[in-house]
Amino acid sequence: xxxxxxxxxxxxxxxxxxxxxxxxxxxxxxxxxxxxxxxxxxxxxxxxxxxxxxxxxxxxxxxxxxxxxxxxxxxxxxxxxxxxxxxxxxxxxxxxxxxxxxxxxxxxxxxxxxxxxxxxxxxxxxxxxxxxxxxxxxxxxxxxxxxxxxxxxxxxxxxxxxxxxxxxxxxxxxxxxxxxxxxxxxxxxxxxxxxxxxxxxxxxxx
Amino acid sequence: xxxxxxxxxxxxxxxxxxxxxxxxxxxxxxxxxxxxxxxxxxxxxxxxxxxxxxxxxxxxxxxxxxxxxxxxxxxxxxxxxxxxxxxxxxxxxxxxxxxxxxxxxxxxx
Numbered sequence: 001x002x003x004x005x006x007x008x009x010x011x012x013x014x015x016x017x018x019x020x021x022x023x024x025x026x027x028x029x030x031x032x033x034x035x036x037x038x039x040x041x042x043x044x045x046x047x048x049x050x051x052x053x054x055x056x057x058x059x060x061x062x063x064x065x066x067x068x069x070x071x072x073x074x075x076x077x078x079x080x081x082x083x084x085x086x087x088x089x090x091x092x093x094x095x096x097x098x099x100x101x102x103x104x105x106x107x108x109x110x111x112x113x114x115x116x117x118x119x120x121x122x123x124x125x126x127x128x129x130x131x132x133x134x135x136x137x138x139x140x141x142x143x144x145x146x147x148x149x150x151x152x153x154x155x156x157x158x159x160x161x162x163x164x165x166x167x168x169x170x171x172x173x174x175x176x177x178x179x180x181x182x183x184x185x186x187x188x189x190x191x192x193x194x195x196x197x198x199x200x201x202x203x204x205x206x
Numbered sequence: 207x208x209x210x211x212x213x214x215x216x217x218x219x220x221x222x223x224x225x226x227x228x229x230x231x232x233x234x235x236x237x238x239x240x241x242x243x244x245x246x247x248x249x250x251x252x253x254x255x256x257x258x259x260x261x262x263x264x265x266x267x268x269x270x271x272x273x274x275x276x277x278x279x280x281x282x283x284x285x286x287x288x289x290x291x292x293x294x295x296x297x298x299x300x301x302x303x304x305x306x307x308x309x310x311x312x313x314x315x
Contacts, residue, residue, distance in 0.1 A: 004211055007216075007219075011219045015219070022233060027236060034245065037249070041249050044216070049260065050274055050277075053277055060281050061281065069292065071292065075296055076236075095233045098232060099226070099229035102228055110221060111214075122213050143271055144278070148275065165286075169293065170289045170292070173296070174292075
């Protein structure tokens with residue numbers, strides 16, 4: 001009973017925060033609503049008994065992704081104003097209809113799901129099984145560590161490679177050649193293509 | 207627990223969050239705001255993964271925490287994607303002097 005009430009409170013707060021993110025005019029407000037949404041997701045993860053992922057959610061999403069987004073907001077201050085020229089709700093109507101259509105489709109799919117072969121329907125899953133055993137849920141972190149290093153080793157290594165590529169790519173994209181910022185865009189195009197093969201970690205401006 | 211949360215409640219919540227994120231992607235004109243809405247959608251998918259993992263018995267050949275590992279990798283890839291996305295937005299802002307997605311049309315015919 002208490003679990004249901006908690007779930008309803010956290011869900012409504014999370015959905016309100018998500019609505020705030022997509023509707024806020026001020027981008028910093030939108031980022032703060034996003035923080036609230038991520039925190040509500042972390043609470044839902046605790047309700048699902050994966051506290052490790054709740055902690056990772058707070059650390060990675062709130063602690064890194066939102067900070068990056070705020071950097072992006074601060075560094076791309078619009079010179080001529082953005083959302084204030086969007087013209088109210090009329091151009092947003094098709095988007096709203098499409099989102100409502102997707103919502104209706106998903107709700108109908110969840111509600112009328114029937115199960116596949118020997119599996120029962122989702123609506124029958126009224127209570128969670130004690131399935132993995134209580135000791136798995138209490139010892140999630142060592143199990144995750146062991147599984148990552150044994151069963152999911154390839155995915156783990158590929159993810160490390162992906163993160164390296166992302167870091168190098170982000171630096172290569174946003175690298176700024178300071179003394180040659182002034183010239184017209186065609187010259188800047190030239191400079192960017194020359195920069196690409198060079199390692200971006202030298203740090204000495206030209 | 208006397209009365210547990212049904213699985214479908216988690217799925218409804220994830221579906222609603224996904225629809226809100228989709229609405230944000232289509233509505234917003236600022237590129238960074240679009241990235242924020244994409245993150246909402248990714249979190250909704252993660253929610254689905256974990257709900258299905260918790261409410262189903264573990265499959266025979268797989269490990270005991272398949273859903274958790276999947277969600278962990280989704281979080282990692284989403285963080286990498288935001289990093290590269292912000293780099294792209296900064297580059298486009300520098301070229302076109304705006305973070306408005308309607309202005310990013312240099313490749314269109």
